[in-house]
Amino acid sequence: MIEVNNVTKLYNGKTVLDDVSVRIGKGKITSFIGANGAGKSTLLSLISRLIKKDGGDILIEGESVDKCKSSDLAKKISILKQSNHINVRLTIRELVSFGRFPYSQGKLKPEDWEYVDEAIRYMELEEMQHQYLDQLSGGQQQRAFIAMVIAQDTEYVLLDEPLNNLDMKHSVQIMKVLRRMVDELGKTVIIVIHDINFASVYSDDIVALKNGRVVKEGPAAEIIDSPVLKQVYGMDIQIETINDHRICIYFA
């Protein structure tokens, strides 16, 4: 479990996160939703120690993030940020092999390569594993990065807007992969996501943020609810149930 207790973060004197407390359960997909500037990405970066907080405490399985060595945390928690401009020419296989860095410090043993092969197979990238990242489409790149995270073999996987710049087909593909990672591999996935319907259909829990504060957290069905969403987004959102999924209609 990840526990965020009364966390505060300031950027140049401006409060971005204000006394935020969240509990994130194991073996689930938890989505962070909210308008631009609500503090979703900041919260994700704080949990994954990419940035330092100004107050409060974050515990991963009871241990404070500040007290953990960064190299040990890399075996527990991984994060993918929006990486839409990759100008490094690496092959998929080379990229995925970096996922083993926390275990091997760059000298991969045969068992490390097994993890790499397994991750590539899991993401169905075998045929293109020797292609360079810059030759791939956005969806394929995203899958390659997720394969790296799978090779990193962490309990917690954090993704910052994994669907950014992807078309519908690839978005669905990525979300299904994340679902499978939770259901089959037992991972805990935390995502920042803009498309509220993807959040509704694929996540177990949702944390709704507004202006640096948590509006409400809970099972997806409780958050995808007109009064709650009105509070989060400041607009009226009609909710219909289609094939047992709660779908938000907010286009008109």
Added chain:
Amino acid sequence: MKIWYLWVALVVFSIISLFVGVKDISPLDLFHLTPEQQQVLWVSRLPRLVSIIIAGVSMSIIGLIMQQLTRNKFVSPTTAGTMDSARFGILVAMMLFSNATTLEKILVAFLFALLGTFIFMRILDKVKFKDTIFIPLVGLMFGNIVSSITTFFAYKNDLIQNMSAWLQGDFSTVLKGRYEMLYVSIPLLIIAYLFANRFTIAGMGEEFAVNLGLNYKAVVNIGLVLVAAVSAVVILTVGTIPFLGLVVPNIVTMYQGDYLKKNLAHTALLGAVFVLFCDILGRIIIYPYEISIGLTVGVIGSAIFIFLLLRRKAYAS
């Protein structure tokens, strides 16, 4: 490109290099050398060959590391102010200690090169507009500012003649007893090899590196120390060889990608072959006189650099 082509080229050019020069030595004489021929070979030709190879290898590899760490294909010791700062360091060393030894000069040059490169990296952090071409332009401007300060003080202290020796790379002055400091760069290159994977990860960006538990700042700093140290050593023993650290790594990454560990051997060999080729060319064009290496590499290198710039679009996509 197969790596053994490069090995063959290295061996062939090395042999040519040993037997080209004013004093006639043919490979056939090898087993019955006159004492004079022996002396030329041991005191001049062989040291020259060794220093060409070490300098070519070192400058290419630190160029590769710099490009990886800054995530920019056009950054190298020549385009980031490292070389100019090192020269400023040499000047300061000469002003401070009237009879500075090579070691003192190297130390001061190293410190200045390091400082200069750090300043460049700081500027890089601050610059919002991170265009691929804009960054090396900033580096060149920064280098020119440092360079003009150097020139100013060199004028005031009557050291211009002295300074110009460090400006133009020149292998003709390499003699036994005067180039051995170059060997210092060999252990530095071994360290570079050991850190290759870390440099590649750091080159993917700070967040990417932190995710993998890498101490990003430490790795970048180690890289910059290597770059500054090698630059200082090379500049003091053979002088500036412009564009080398830019052209060679770019050619290699073009056909090999950015996985540093896999590129180091290719970059090292290509660097040595390229400098050897330019040096031999410089020695035969106006035989029996010679053109300094700074000029031949500069002309051929800048031509390739322009070519790289022009095909940047094709290369980036």
